[in-house]
Amino acid sequence: MDDNRPGAERPHRTPEARAKAQELRRARRQARAAQEDAAAAVAVDHPPARSIRPPAQPAYLKPRHLGVGWGLVLMVLFPLLITTVYLYGFAQDQYASHTGFTVRSEETSSATELAGGLTALVGGSNSSNADVLYAYIQSQQIVERIQAQLDIRAHYAQHWGSDPVFSIWPDATIEDLVWFWGRIMRVSYDQASGLMDVQVRAGSADYAQQLARAVVRESEEMINQLNAQARSDSMSNANLDLEAALERLRSAREELASFRARTQIVDPQADIQGRMGVINNLQQQLAQALVDHDLLLQTTSESDPRMRQAERRIEVIQDRIASERRNFATQDVTVFDTDYPRLIAQYESLIVNQEFAERTYTAALTALDAARSNVERQSLYLATYVRPTRAQSAEYPQRLLLVGLAAIFLTLTWAAVTLIYYSLRDRG
Structure with missing residues (x-):
């Protein structure tokens, strides 16, 4: 018979049975707690093993890493090796010669200002002359002249086969020589002080010194040409001024002579004084x-002939005085009867023109004498404060500096290319 079916009545338990059931449940709980305590103690003494990730795979080079490495070799190490081998194995030693000079001018007085008692500087500005010399040292003309003297092409082309970087090709034209001249010659110019420093490099110390001396010599020749041109201009201008002053003086004298011939009066002032003397005499x-x-x-009557003669004498003298006075203000200018106020004005104007022409002529003569004296001395000259030096050791090419600069440039180029590559790769 099933006691668990619905509606079945559960059997009635006695107190003893209930007590045993409670003890049994208590014992089960105690056993379960003891098992849990034992398990906790075991977990404390022996913790559970953690999960371990699998080991990473060994690294290996990818194609891009190889490309970066080959780029370093091809763009940095290999060119740097070639540069170093060339500089230390093939580049020829170069010796430097230094020289320094400036353009100076003498103080003198200009010819026109000598007549006026003033002093000034002639010969132009030192700064402008130094500018001309600075441009001349770098010009084709000086290269042609030095080439004719020292044969620059032959000296710098002798190592063309072994050292083409620091040499010039044997069949170089004059334009090529001018370009190469800018490489072997360096000129520093201070416009404030007018000082010039020139450095020339060559394959031997003696040849470098010869080049520096040639630069100084050609510079002096250039200054002499400037002097000659200045002297020629000074003499030409002085002669032109003298001719103009002489023509002006001649014209002034001719006008004065024509005035005297037309009026038949040498000096109107003296003539006026003479005529005033006549009037004064007539007044007396x-x-x-x-x-x-x-x-x-008082002693005779009016019918006396002597009275008539005296009156006639008085009338004649008065008429003569009136006539002389009219000559000073009349507008009818003739040879014998002249307009004195206008004549005096003309005469004074002519005299002033003649005096000014005479002073101008005197100043022009003084200017010509001063120009001639300037021709006899050199107003511009080249002052050399450092004579061409002779080197004892080769300063160029600066191999260590060039290698260092090449290393920096090549490394920066390689780094830039690498960064550009990775930037494009990340964006792609």
């Missing part, structure tokens, strides 16, 4: 005639 005669007339009138 008139006064005397009036006195004589009054005296005669």
Whole structure:
């Protein structure tokens, strides 16, 4: 019979049975707690093993790493090796010669200012002359002249086969020589002080010194040409000024002579003084005639012929005085009767022109004398403060510096190319 079916009544338990059931459940709980304590103790003494990841795979070079490495070799190490081998194995030693000079000018007085008592500088500005010399040292003209003297092409082409970098090809044209001249010659110019420092490099110390001496010699020749041109211009200008002053003086004198011939008066001032003397004399005669007339009138009658003669004398003197006075203000200019105010103005103008022309002519003569004296001395000259030196050891090419610069440049180029590659790779 099934006691668990629905509606079945459970049997009635006695107190003893219930007590045993409780003890049994208590014992089960204690056993379960003891098992849990034992398991906890075991877990403390022996923790569970953690999970271990699998070991990483060994690294290996990828194609891009090989490309970067080959780029370092091809773009940095190999060119640097070639540069080092060339500089230390094939590049020829170069010796440097140094020289320094400046353009100086003498102080003198210009010819025109000598007449006025002033002083000045002639010969132009030192700065402009130094600028001309600075450009001349780097020009084709000086290269042609030094080439004709020292044969630059032959000296710098002798090592063309073994050292083409620091040499020039044997069939170089004059334009090529001018370009190469800028490589072997360095000129430093301070415009404030006018000082020039020139450095010339060559395959031997003696040849470098010869080149430096040639530069100084050609510079002096250039300064002499500037002097000659300045002297020629000075003499030409002085002669032109003298001719103009002489023509002006001749014209002024001719105008004065024409005035005297036309008026038949040498000096209107003296003529006026003479005529004023005549008037004064007539005034005195008139006064005397009036006195004589009054005296005669007191002793004789008016019908006396002497009275008539005295009156006639007075009238003639008065007419003469009036005529002389009219000559000073009349507008009718003739040979014998002239307009004195206008003549005096013309004469004074002519005299002033002649005096100015004479002073100008005197100043022009002084200028010509000063120009001639300047021709006899050199107003511009080249002052050499460092004579061409002779090197005892080769300073060039600066191999260590060139190798270092090449290493820096090649490394930067390789790094830039590598960064560009990785940037494009990441974006792609």
